[in-house]
Amino acid sequence: MRDALRRPLHDLRISLLDQCNFRCPYCMPESEYHADYQFLGRKDRLTHAEILKLARIAVSLGVSKIRLTGGEPLLDRNIESLVAGIAEIDGVEDLALTTNAMLLAPRAQALKQAGLDRVTISLDSIDPVVFAVMSGGRGKLEQALAGIDAAADAGLVPVKINVVVQRGVNDAGVLDLLEHFRGSGHIVRLIEFMDVGNRNGWRMEQVVPSRELLERIGQRWPVEPKQQNYPGEVARRYVYSDGKGEIGFISSVTEPFCGSCSRARLSADGMLYTCLFATHGTDLREPLRNGADDEELKDILARIWLQRADRYSELRRPELAEAHAQSKVEMYRIGG
Ligand code: SAM
Ligand code: SF4
Ligand code: SF4
DSSP: OBOTTSOBOOEEEEEOOSOOSOOOTTTSOTTTSOTTOOOOOTTTSOOHHHHHHHHHHHHHTTOOEEEEESSOGGGSTTHHHHHHHHHTSTTOOEEEEEEOSTTTGGGHHHHHHHTOOEEEEEOOOSSHHHHHHHTTTOOOHHHHHHHHHHHHHHTOOSOEEEEEEBTTTTGGGHHHHHHHHTTSSOEEEEEEOOOOSSSSOOOGGGBOOHHHHHHHHHHHSOEEEEOOSSTTOOSEEEEETTSOOEEEEEOTTTSOOGGGOOEEEEOTTSEEESSTTOSOOEEOHHHHHTTOOHHHHHHHHHHHHHHOOOOHHHHOOHHHHHHHTTTSOOHHHHTO
8 A cells, every 4th residue: 555655554543642751852851841731631532442443454454563652651550451452453663652761661571472562762861961951850860761761671672763953952961862872782862853733832953963963973983884774764774883773863954854744643533644744634533432443443544544645844944833733733742
């Protein structure tokens, strides 16, 4: 099944809930997501049974990679049983989780046993003060590092470490962070700060182009490009020439990769989005709760994908950004 731009559907990202124990300023700034903010209620969110049903249908349409995300997915106390259910679906080849790792250490083993293949951990700095700032004053570096160690010990490998790089905030510490993880087997991925959502005050001046980072890194350690693992991989891969590991660059702003984008995103309240920068989604919760059977749901999903023509990052320009302003879906709702 291919969309209007001939892209297949391979990946499904499922956001389990919109709440988070962090307030990263680039995602959920505290000023907007304060104590009175109304997050989705339990009844608004898809149940695990509903998620499993949609996951099965997505797999029957070609999805082979599933990622659980949020908000913070580990705030879901029963995530292990959901993982077990998804892992059992015939056709799921890769089941991953994106987390800020604060709650990971005590649960890594159980997640692995339930069938999780690997984790991606968001960690923006190896400096405790900058880390705290980038988590909105809520994160503790030591606890996140313990989560990373526990994930590796549990075999949730390769551990990927996502770093959103913002000029003037954490870019000066990128080399220290790389130094810390060199030789660990973990793959650090440097992500350009994106204009997702409407509330993070994004400005182009805050984006550090991957090209610039690569140059800075190359002055410290020789690196060389490595082949993609599979067509459509979003990170451009480099390895240290001395064999101390791999770095990825996700350059959504300066070198967009819409041509190979094969991802659909399901929000916690059951909206399906076909682009990170979408202004509209399709409600799947309503048909689910109105008793639509698998065939009907499959038709809805297939129709959405066949019509898809999103390529926001390739078209990114001021007029488009303006037309999109205020109406883009927020990142914490669809999970990156
Ligand atoms: N809470 C989990 C976490 O942070 O890992 C999962 C959800 S979070 C929305 C998923 C990813 O989106 C994180 O790696 C985060 O750094 C990234 N992200 C959020 N806002 C972003 C932005 N404006 N630009 C680039 N990446 C962003
Ligand atoms: Fe929470 Fe993840 Fe967003 Fe940070 S990036 S506020 S950890 S959802
Ligand atoms: Fe995919 Fe949309 Fe990002 Fe392009 S802008 S890579 S279509 S999510």
